[in-house]
Amino acid sequence: MKRTDHNGTLRAGDAGRTVTLIGWVAKRRNFGSLVFIDLRDRSGICQIVFDETVSDAVKDVRSEYILQVTGEVRVRKDPNPKLPTGEIEVAAKEVNIINTAETSPITIADDSDTSEDIRLKYRYLDLRRKPLQDNLILRHRIQMIVRRVLDEEGFIEVSTPILARSTPEGARDYLVPSRIYNGRFWALPQSPQIYKQLLMISGMERYFQIARCFRDEDLRADRQPEFTQIDIEMSFVEEDDVFAVVEKLMRSIFREIRKTELPEFARLSWDECMKKYGTDKPDLRFGNTIHDLTDLFRNTEFQVFRSVIDAGGEIDAVHFAGIADQYSRKAIDKLQEFLKAGFRAKALAYLKLENGVLSGSIAKPLSEAEKAAVISHFDMHDNDIVFLIADTPQIARAALGALRIRVAHEQDLIDRSQDRFLWVTDFPMFEYSEEENRWVAAHHPFTAPKEEDVDKLFTDPEHCSSRAYDLVLNGYELLSGSIRIHDQDLQEKVFEAIGLTMEQAKQKFGFFLEAFRYGTPPHGGVGIGLERLTMVLAGTENIRDVVAFPTTNSSLDLMTESPNYVDDAQLEVLGIEVSEDNKKQA
Numbered sequence: 001m002k003r004t005d006h007n008g009t010l011r012a013g014d015a016g017r018t019v020t021l022i023g024w025v026a027k028r029r030n031f032g033s034l035v036f037i038d039l040r041d042r043s044g045i046c047q048i049v050f051d052e053t054v055s056d057a058v059k060d061v062r063s064e065y066i067l068q069v070t071g072e073v074r075v076r077k078d079p080n081p082k083l084p085t086g087e088i089e090v091a092a093k094e095v096n097i098i099n100t101a102e103t104s105p106i107t108i109a110d111d112s113d114t115s116e117d118i119r120l121k122y123r124y125l126d127l128r129r130k131p132l133q134d135n136l137i138l139r140h141r142i143q144m145i146v147r148r149v150l151d152e153e154g155f156i157e158v159s160t161p162i163l164a165r166s167t168p169e170g171a172r173d174y175l176v177p178s179r180i181y182n183g184r185f186w187a188l189p190q191s192p193q194i195y196k197q198l199l200m201i202s203g204m205e206r207y208f209q210i211a212r213c214f215r216d217e218d219l220r221a222d223r224q225p226e227f228t229q230i231d232i233e234m235s236f237v238e239e240d241d242v243f244a245v246v247e248k249l250m251r252s253i254f255r256e257i258r259k260t261e262l263p264e265f266a267r268l269s270w271d272e273c274m275k276k277y278g279t280d281k282p283d284l285r286f287g288n289t290i291h292d293l294t295d296l297f298r299n300t301e302f303q304v305f306r307s308v309i310d311a312g313g314e315i316d317a318v319h320f321a322g323i324a325d326q327y328s329r330k331a332i333d334k335l336q337e338f339l340k341a342g343f344r345a346k347a348l349a350y351l352k353l354e355n356g357v358l359s360g361s362i363a364k365p366l367s368e369a370e371k372a373a374v375i376s377h378f379d380m381h382d383n384d385i386v387f388l389i390a391d392t393p394q395i396a397r398a399a400l401g402a403l404r405i406r407v408a409h410e411q412d413l414i415d416r417s418q419d420r421f422l423w424v425t426d427f428p429m430f431e432y433s434e435e436e437n438r439w440v441a442a443h444h445p446f447t448a449p450k451e452e453d454v455d456k457l458f459t460d461p462e463h464c465s466s467r468a469y470d471l472v473l474n475g476y477e478l479l480s481g482s483i484r485i486h487d488q489d490l491q492e493k494v495f496e497a498i499g500l501t502m503e504q505a506k507q508k509f510g511f512f513l514e515a516f517r518y519g520t521p522p523h524g525g526v527g528i529g530l531e532r533l534t535m536v537l538a539g540t541e542n543i544r545d546v547v548a549f550p551t552t553n554s555s556l557d558l559m560t561e562s563p564n565y566v567d568d569a570q571l572e573v574l575g576i577e578v579s580e581d582n583k584k585q586a
């Protein structure tokens with residue numbers, strides 16, 4: 001089907017040319033004998049004018065019809081500065097109606113007012129909207145940069161199975177029943193973790209894959225059952241080598257897409273990070289870090305602080321300059337409720353400086369010397385406020401970390417012109433699962449412990465650090481990864497530490513343990529969340545905006561109505577019976 005140009009590309013310099021365009025009718029307006037149609041294709045919109053010689057041919061044309069139009073480009077008398085093609089229009093000479101369309105069930109406009117559920121049901125129409133098309137194009141461009149940069153760095157893209165063996169990334173597996181071997185199941189990969197490590201044993205040295213991962217997690221607003229990882233693995237490396245590749249990749253992406261040079265990537269150990277920010281994914285686009293003031297109050301006579309300190313707790317504080325007048329008693333009560341409900345903090349104390357004098361919930365019980373010490377610690381000025389929490393270190397830090405973010409949002413303290421990356425290193429090796437009543441791998445069980453902590457695997461699992469790291473961008477966890485174990489004995493020990501007996505380990509990962517015996521190189525890698533990265537670059541907080549055919553928050557595909565029931569015959573060959581309760585009700 002012939003076209004000479006794309007609709008969004010015509011400019012004043014094209015005036016006088018005869019062009020043929022194809023596209024969907026975005027808008028139609030009648031002015032007496034003149035008809036104006038905005039014709040849309042992927043590249044954008046062009047205004048077409050049909051005068052009395054051709055307007056008859058489009059008299060029945062409605063929104064979303066597809067037209068092929070030939071005409072002359074001319075400069076508009078009244079340019080539209082909002083459209084890239086706003087300087088010109090095309091005076092139609094010939095028109096061919098390629099297809100008709102029924103009335104669209106959704107409003108196809110940049111800011112559609114149709115509810116998200118209806119837009120998801122008609123996703124193919126929703127995808128005609130420019131913001132969504134732009135996001136898919138952005139995602140494509142990121143993928144192209146990833147492929148180019150990693151190729152330049154000597155990485156080989158290898159596809160690993162989708163019908164796979166379960167890998168432990170901490171979520172539930174999606175299972176696929178085998179027809180040929182009734183009673184047996186494939187698992188969809190939670191990540192290509194085991195395969196990519198096996199590729200290192202194979203001698204591939206540098207692997208990557210834009211990999212689909214599947215995790216059957218409980219419903220959460222920002223999750224999709226399937227997502228995409230830029231999955232990377234490298235042999236003969238330490239943390240710095242992995243970081244260098246990822247930083248190079250991010251710099252290229254941000255240079256090409258955002259046209260910015262990224263500042264230096266910050267680094268913090270997990271311990272330091274939790275102390276300073278109360279979270280392992282802090283947003284560094286604003287300061288207001290947590291300060292441990294326990295020493296300052298070491299000899300306090302203020303009973304509340306005294307008893308917390310005596311019990312081994314901490315007095316932590318966050319300082320904000322120039323916003324004390326924004327926090328009335330009522331506003332502070334609200335903060336306190338928020339911290340109590342979500343972060344188990346019993347009480348939130350505060351101190352404000354006004355006319356050189358400290359007031360606030362604990363101004364009375366503190367001594368003059370203590371108050372002077374707080375003022376000087378934070379170099380406080382009038383209208384500054386300090387929030388304090390006395391509690392166990394975990395609770396105090398987590399609560400102040402949450403308060404830090406909330407106040408920054410409320411007071412608009414975030415510098416959105418920046419992108420701030422942070423490597424968080426030395427994550428704990430294990431976390432305690434109350435549900436399972438045992439220590440589980442905090443990252444995954446192939447992560448190497450810090451060399452100096454190997455002897456804590458069994459004696460002090462809580463304080464055993466690992467060689468796992470995250471990269472955080474503007475408060476989002478963008479990737480996780482680790483240096484892996486490459487020694488069979490150590491791998492067996494780690495399995496044992498998370499409560500797998502040798503027999504269970506062999507049954508689950510026997511092939512993997514065996515592979516370790518044949519010359520396993522030291523290796524490590526990362527899995528970068530492609531959707532997260534695209535979301536940040538697209539400036540959206542809705543993951544569905546960067547996925548072509550997403551599911552709802554409750555894991556339903558409203559367009560294809562999946563998951564769905566299947567025929568009894570299909571189940572029978574799989575050797576599966578569905579209980580009466582779960583059968584489709586007639």
Ligand code: ASP
Pocket residue numbers: 169190191192193229232480481482525526527
């Ligand atoms: N497989 C890990 C994950 O999906 C990433 C990695 O360790 O490379 O989180």
